[in-house]
Amino acid sequence: MDQSGKGQAGTLGGAAGKPAAPEDTRNSTKGGQTAARVRKAALRLFARQGYAAVSMRQIAAEVGVQPGALYNHFATKQDILKALMLEHMRDLLEAWGDRRAKAPKDADPLEVFVSFHICYHLSRSEEVFISYMELRNLEPENFAEVERQRQAYEAILTGILEDGRKMGRYHIAEPRVATRAIIAMLTGIPAWYRESGSLTVGRIEKIYLDMVRGSLGAAPDLTAGESG
The missing domain is CATH 1.10.357.10 (Tetracycline Repressor, domain 2)
Structure with a gap:
């Protein structure tokens, strides 16, 4: 398991600078449910297409939220x-x-x-x-x-x-x-x-x-x- 490597963190095109820090809503009941949906959707997409081929926009579409909403839960892919x-x-x-x-x-x-x-x-x-x-x-x-x-x-x-x-x-x-x-x-x-x-x-x-x-x-x- 002595594997290593550096992947590219997924970002949304057009956003200037670093993404904003996750908001406190991530810890709310609704925020926690959305974060779980994001993880579940990403799991399906990564398993099906591979991490490198999946974008944050695809994950957002799979969850059914606007791409920018993902930053409330995860700053990067x-x-x-x-x-x-x-x-x-x-x-x-x-x-x-x-x-x-x-x-x-x-x-x-x-x-x-x-x-x-x-x-x-x-x-x-x-x-x-x-x-x-x-x-x-x-x-x-x-x-x-x-x-x-x-x-x-x-x-x-x-x-x-x-x-x-x-x-x-x-x-x-x-x-x-x-x-x-x-x-x-x-x-x-x-x-x-x-x-x-x-x-x-x-x-x-x-x-x-x-x-x-x-x-x-x-x-x-x-x-x-x-x-x-």
């Missing part, structure tokens, strides 16, 4: 992208906390993580696409902020792998490298999975858990051949 990525990572970390708290005490932490990651990401394909494919378009300071959240999530799996290695369950030289490889593999599932296909989510979880365990030198999941 870059701010919208940053907000989308941070929201995705914060929701992900919060959801993991809930899942971990509900897991049985004797549950295999690796199995819980793999199952959680697959299910969570399959239900949010647009967010997943944006959070990985548009990283290169984040400006350096925004990239650093998002990357801190990503590293916090990676640290969860790294901790699981390090604990497993200490217990002799996993045979890996570099848990952090293994973490990135595993997350990359699991996150790629939404790109090809279709609900209409022959594989259920449960079956996919078992197949991927077996592959993950195999990559760690652990015993395979003998139930991976069963339908889920």
Whole structure:
């Protein structure tokens, strides 16, 4: 995930100087609802067309507001992208906390993580696409902020792998490298999975858990051949 890059912040043509600072209405109930609509519209457009190809005017049209009204909520297109990525990572970390708290005490932490990651990401394909494919378009300071959240999530799996290695369950030289490889593999599932296909989510979880365990030198999941 050591990717970097600087994208262009979207602006409205013809506006002189820097956009005005967001107004306090952004914090009102109505303002908050509009900001949420802006994020939702931008998410759809970015996923469909790519960040670079989408203008602030397009986002405004999708929301159904005048282009200038967007500045009450987001000064630039870059701010919208940053907000989308941070929201995705914060929701992900919060959801993991809930899942971990509900897991049985004797549950295999690796199995819980793999199952959680697959299910969570399959239900949010647009967010997943944006959070990985548009990283290169984040400006350096925004990239650093998002990357801190990503590293916090990676640290969860790294901790699981390090604990497993200490217990002799996993045979890996570099848990952090293994973490990135595993997350990359699991996150790629939404790109090809279709609900209409022959594989259920449960079956996919078992197949991927077996592959993950195999990559760690652990015993395979003998139930991976069963339908889920």
